[in-house]
Amino acid sequence: MQVIINIGKYFMMLRIIFSRPEKMRIFRYRLMNEIELIGVKSLPIVVLISVFMGGVIALQTAANMTSPILPAYTIGYITRSSTILEFSPTILSLILAGKIGSNIASEIGTMRVTEQIDALETMGINSLTYLVLPKIVAAVLFFPLILVFSIGLSLVGGWLALVSSGLSNTDTYIFGLRSFYQDSDILYALVKSVVFAFVIVTISSFYGYYTKGGALDVGRSSTQAVVISSVVILICNFFLTQMILL
Amino acid sequence: MIEVVNINKSFNGTLVLDNISAKFETGKVNMIIGQSGQGKSVLAKCIVGLHEVDEGSVLYDGRNFSELEGNARRDIRKEIGMLFQGSALFDSMTVEQNIMFPLSMLTNMSKKEMQERADFCLDRVNLSGKNKLLPAECSGGMQKRIAIARAISMKPKYLFCDEPNSGLDPKTSIVIDNLIREITYEYGITTVVITHDMNSVIEIGDNIIFIHQGRNCWSGDRNAIITTDNPAINNFVYASEFMKDIKTVLQGKLK
C-alpha cells in the first residue's frame, strides 16, 4: 500500500518540478553548481572503476576462450560488446546511484529537517523546482558524457590487462574491438544512461525531500534512496534491454 | 493586521489546532505562548501556508490567504519574513548570499542594489563586516541575527519568529528580543513571536495569546498576564516558585 502511495507522490513531485520554472539566470547558476557536483566530482571514481572493470572483463573473456575454433580477436570483440551494452551503463549507474544518490538525498533531507525548505517555501519559491530541476538537467546532460568516457577507459583497461598478462597482443585486441561494430550499440548505451540519470536524481530527491524528523532520518532516507534507485535501475535495465535488443 | 478565523488542523486524525481564532495587530509584537507540543509552530505554519488548514481562514489585511492560489498567494508570501526555530540559514551560502538570496530570486534588483541592501540589513542587526562568513562559522546568536537580516531583506509587512530565543543565553536573548521589537516599531510590521520564554513576554509582548491543548485559551496584553487569575496561565507561566515571586513583585509595580 505504502508503495502505491509513494509512487503516486513521486509522480506528483515530478509534475511540480516541471510546472513552474524559476528565473533563467538563477537556473543557469544552479546548473553550473550541479554539473560540478554531479558530473565533475564523480570523475575520479568513474576512472577507477572503468579501468579495472575493463581489465577484469578482458581477463575473464580471455580465460574462457580456450577453444581453438574461436579466433583470438573474439576477446576484443566480446570485451567491447559487454562493456558498451551492459557493464558501463549499468555498473556505472549503480555506483553513481551510491555516490550521487546518497549525496542528493542527504543534502535535500538535511535542508528539510533544518527547515531550509520551509524557508524557501515561505519566501514564495517553488523549492522542488529550485532544488531538483538543475540536478536532473545536470545529470541527464552529463551521464552520457561520463558513459562515453567510461567506455573508452574500460577498453583501455582491457588492453592493459591483456597485454601485461600476455594473453593477447595490441593488434589482435584492436582488430577485435573493431569487428562487427554497430552504431546502435552506443545509442542504446546512451539511452540507458539518460534513463538511469533521471532515475537516480529523481528518486534520491524524492527520499530527501520527503524526509521527516531529524538527523537520523536523513541517514535513513539516504540509504533508501540508494537502495530504491538501484532496484529501479536494475528493473529498467531489464526492460530496456528487452525492448532494444529484441 | 492578520486575522485567524476558526482554524482547525489535524495530522493523521489527531486534532492539533482546535478552532483557533486570533488577531495580530500591525506595528505590534504579537505573541503566541504555550507549552511545548501544544501546536504553536503548527499554528504559525498554517498562517504562512506551509500547512494547509483543514477548516477556517487566514486574512492578511483583509485578503483571504486560505482561498488564494498560485501567484496571488506568492504575492502575499513575498510580504512575509520568517525566522525559524533553528534559523534555517542556507548552509552552502555565505552570510551575505543568504541575505541576498530572496532578493535575487524574487526581485529584479541589480547586483549593486542587492549588495547595498544586504549591507544595510547586516548593519541593522549589528553584524556589519561579517558578509563572507559561512553560517557554520557563526554562533547561535549570530545565526539568529543573520536570519533576522534575511527575513527583513525584502521589507516584509509581516514577520514571524518561531522561538527566537531557543538555545540562547539570557543576555543574547534580550539582544534578539530588542531587535525584534525595534524592527517591528521602526517599520510598522505585523510581528508574531512564538515563545515560551516569560522574560520575552514581559519585555516585548504587546498582545499575547496562550495556546493550550490546541485551543486559544487566553489573550490579553502584558499587564493582563501579570494580573490574571486564569488557572491555565498561572499553571504555565508561574510554574516555579521563582516565577511566583516575580509575579508578586510585578503586581506590586503595577499598583
Ligand SMILES: Nc1ncnc2c1ncn2[C@@H]1O[C@H](COP(=O)(O)OP(=O)(O)O)[C@@H](O)[C@H]1O
Ligand atoms: N508535520 C507534522 N505531522 C504530524 N504531526 C505533527 C506535524 N507537525 C507537528 N505535529 C504534531 O503537532 C503537535 C504540535 O506541534 P508543534 O506545533 O511543533 O508544537 P510547539 O507548540 O512546541 O511548537 C505535536 O504533537 C506534533 O507531534
Ligand SMILES: [Mg+2]
Ligand atoms: Mg515549536
